Amino acid sequence: MQNTSTTAAALSPSWMNDSTAKLQKELTGKYGSQQAPRIEQGLHQVAEFWRTDDGDAATFEEFIRTNFAGDQASLDTMFNRFQSLLEQLDGHMHEITREFNQQSDLDLGPVLPFDEMFAGYDPSAHVLDDFFNNKIAFIVLLNFPLTTLDERLKNGPNWSRRQWAEVRLAERFDKRIPADVNLAIAQAGAESAQYVAQYNIWMYHLLDPQGQRLFPAKMRLLSHWNLRDEIKADYSDKQSGLAKQRMIQQVMERIVTQTIPQVVINNPTVDWSPYSNEVKPAAVKDSDTPAESRPITNSPEPDTRYAKLLKTYIASRKADPYSPTAPTLIDRRFQEDREIPEVRVKAMLEQVLSSPLVAQTAQLIQARLGRPLEPFDIWYNGFRPGSQYTEAQLDEIVAKKYPTAEAYQKDIPNLLIKLGFSPDRAQHVAENIIVDPARGSGHAMGSSMRAEKAHLRTRVEKTGMNYKGFNIAVHEMGHNVEQTFSLNDNDFTLLQGVPNTAFTEALAFVFQGHDLELLGLPAPDAKSQAEKTLNDFWSTYEIAGVALVDMSVWHWMYDHPQATPKHLDQATVQIAKDIWNHYYAPVFHKNDVVLLGVYSHMIDSFLYLPDYPIGHMIAFQIEEQMKTTGSIGPEFERMARMGRITPDLWMERATGRPVGPEALLKATQQALASAH
Numbered sequence: 205m206q207n208t209s210t211t212a213a214a215l216s217p218s219w220m221n222d223s224t225a226k227l228q229k230e231l232t233g234k235y236g237s238q239q240a241p242r243i244e245q246g247l248h249q250v251a252e253f254w255r256t257d258d259g260d261a262a263t264f265e266e267f268i269r270t271n272f273a274g275d276q277a278s279l280d281t282m283f284n285r286f287q288s289l290l291e292q293l294d295g296h297m298h299e300i301t302r303e304f305n306q307q308s309d310l311d312l313g314p315v316l317p318f319d320e321m322f323a324g325y326d327p328s329a330h331v332l333d334d335f336f337n338n339k340i341a342f343i344v345l346l347n348f349p350l351t352t353l354d355e356r357l358k359n360g361p362n363w364s365r366r367q368w369a370e371v372r373l374a375e376r377f378d379k380r381i382p383a384d385v386n387l388a389i390a391q392a393g394a395e396s397a398q399y400v401a402q403y404n405i406w407m408y409h410l411l412d413p414q415g416q417r418l419f420p421a422k423m424r425l426l427s428h429w430n431l432r433d434e435i436k437a438d439y440s441d442k443q444s445g446l447a448k449q450r451m452i453q454q455v456m457e458r459i460v461t462q463t464i465p466q467v468v469i470n471n472p473t474v475d476w477s478p479y480s481n482e483v484k485p486a487a488v489k490d491s492d493t494p495a496e497s498r499p500i501t502n503s504p505e506p507d508t509r510y511a512k513l514l515k516t517y518i519a520s521r522k523a524d525p526y527s528p529t530a531p532t533l534i535d536r537r538f539q540e541d542r543e544i545p546e547v548r549v550k551a552m553l554e555q556v557l558s559s560p561l562v563a564q565t566a567q568l569i570q571a572r573l574g575r576p577l578e579p580f581d582i583w584y585n586g587f588r589p590g591s592q593y594t595e596a597q598l599d600e601i602v603a604k605k606y607p608t609a610e611a612y613q614k615d616i617p618n619l620l621i622k623l624g625f626s627p628d629r630a631q632h633v634a635e636n637i638i639v640d641p642a643r644g645s646g647h648a649m650g651s652s653m654r655a656e657k658a659h660l661r662t663r664v665e666k667t668g669m670n671y672k673g674f675n676i677a678v679h680e681m682g683h684n685v686e687q688t689f690s691l692n693d694n695d696f697t698l699l700q701g702v703p704n705t706a707f708t709e710a711l712a713f714v715f716q717g718h719d720l721e722l723l724g725l726p727a728p729d730a731k732s733q734a735e736k737t738l739n740d741f742w743s744t745y746e747i748a749g750v751a752l753v754d755m756s757v758w759h760w761m762y763d764h765p766q767a768t769p770k771h772l773d774q775a776t777v778q779i780a781k782d783i784w785n786h787y788y789a790p791v792f793h794k795n796d797v798v799l800l801g802v803y804s805h806m807i808d809s810f811l812y813l814p815d816y817p818i819g820h821m822i823a824f825q826i827e828e829q830m831k832t833t834g835s836i837g838p839e840f841e842r843m844a845r846m847g848r849i850t851p852d853l854w855m856e857r858a859t860g861r862p863v864g865p866e867a868l869l870k871a872t873q874q875a876l877a878s879a880h
């Protein structure tokens with residue numbers, strides 16, 4: 205395609221080379237030859253993003269002469285002022301967003317239509333464009349280094365904290381994507397999300413080969429989440445669970461292969477036999493939807509699933525020429541968002557998928573089910589930590605302790621001391637957390653500047669907090685504690701945060717895993733912990749294959765820029781089968797299964813799925829480290845204060861090893877030994 209070969213350099217004005225050559229000489233003469241490499245890199249970085257609209261050669265040259273910080277003292281002043289001003293910008297933008305979402309996020313009475321409009325508004329949406337237009341972005345590009353992931357991995361361990369902060373500062377301006385390209389990406393994403401959000405299957409209208417209805421009236425399941433969760437729930441239906449699970453698998457396969465009849469999608473007015481693929485007007489009614497007026501045939505969905513995915517690829521590709529350090533969506537996901545090279549991610553996934561522990565876990569599942577495994581058993585959910593308390597008993601304990609949100613707020617210092625924080629540190633963190641009554645189940649909202657506090661949103665019923673609410677509150681409190689250390693106790697606000705969301709989740713899970721002890725009850729026993737580990741391992745095995753499919757499909761699209769939805773359909777089905785045949789068929793004794801292609805994220809989430817298995821691995825690494833040191837508090841603080849360096853460097857400094865599946869595999873091995 206024409207536009208894939210457009211490079212950033214091709215967008216540069218014609219006089220650029222002459223001007224930069226002249227300035228290189230002039231500035232080196234002025235500031236000395238030891239500044240020459242900085243001058244060269246700065247000029248190159250500005251030239252890469254400067255467009256004709258930004259000004260002519262004279263404007264460019266004047267800008268460079270005025271804004272190059274040619275000695276350490278001016279560079280320090282510039283760095284410090286940029287750090288502090290950008291903290292103010294981010295912090296206040298975040299504050300506006302938090303306030304504008306207040307009515308929808310908190311339990312404060314009715315949400316009016318205009319509240320939703322405020323909640324949907326992003327005040328920072330145009331900041332990046334503004335900063336290129338007013339040239340603040342060019343000052344950063346002239347003075348601070350853009351880096352590739354390779355450089356960050358290779359040189360990062362030897363950088364000072366200040367050098368890391370400079371790298372993060374420059375990175376904010378590493379692409380200049382035109383507004384119409386961003387809009388096209390947002391539109392493709394929204395269109396796919398819309399498609400996914402309306403993809404319901406009306407279960408009462410599914411007929412088995414004997415014409416029987418296996419599912420209850422009005423049951424409407426969204427693909428793939430609800431379908432998968434129904435498979436999980438059906439393990440407890442001893443009578444018809446297996447028949448239901450097999451039928452859902454059949455439905456999922458027809459979605460992936462696009463042999464599903466178009467007319468059965470989100471339509472309760474037809475009956476469908478997923479096995480024979482026959483469609484008829486519904487013989488029973490369980491909704492108010494008026495009967496079909498179009499002719500009822502079983503003509504298949506016309507590759508719409510893959511047409512939507514293809515659109516997200518075509519839109520993403522439009523940004524490629526404007527992102528010189530990461531010129532494909534695949535690069536941007538792995539090198540910028542995850543900051544772990546794709547080859548390493550692939551190797552980690554394969555290490556889990558080909559582990560001998562898979563077959564051992566499969567044997568255990570088979571023994572518990574009392575039958576050979578079937579493909580849908582990738583969603584087996586029978587590994588369950590037991591508890592010596594019923595949910596009702598726990599509810600009573602929690603409600604007595606926390607009748608109101610204020611009662612929880614007051615207790616935060618005590619909870620933190622129980623987790624091993626010193627009274628001083630507990631007080632310091634607790635003072636930075638505000639508890640609010642949540643409308644939903646609860647969430648944590650950190651801040652982006654030190655002058656603002658972190659918010660813990662928790663659900664408290666009129667009868668007091670219940671156990672589920674408490675369990676979530678402890679998780680969210682983990683986020684707030686991390687947010688406090690990684691912003692307020694970090695030496696550079698430019699390094700606020702953690703490497704990526706998997707890290708913040710892993711830290712929050714450490715808190716959540718100790719919720720019983722926080723109530724003064726005994727910790728989960730070894731058996732219970734082993735069940736939890738096996739459940740996590742089996743989920744990682746399942747989602748690792750799904751992630752590999754997602755990755756292969758994106759490569760296929762980049763390799764076939766002219767593909768039609770039909771081609772993409774065929775390619776995806778083949779990729780799903782190949783990965784299944786390699787890593788799952790030896791365990792399930794069945795070939796050519798396409799289930800790994802059913803995840804909806806693959807259609808609307810732009811290569812997001814690999815985050816899940818990496819998240820499991822990171823959680824086990826952090827948990828293992830906490831166990832080794834025996835005390836959560838100081839270790840948690842030490843980890844959280846490292847801020848946003850690369851994942852591997854963070855993990856090496858936290859645990860002595862880079863990101864990888866070893867901790868998960870080790871825990872699984874121990875769990876298998878105790879589960880038999």
Ligand SMILES: [Zn+2]
Nearest residue numbers: 679683709712
């Ligand atoms: Zn969380």
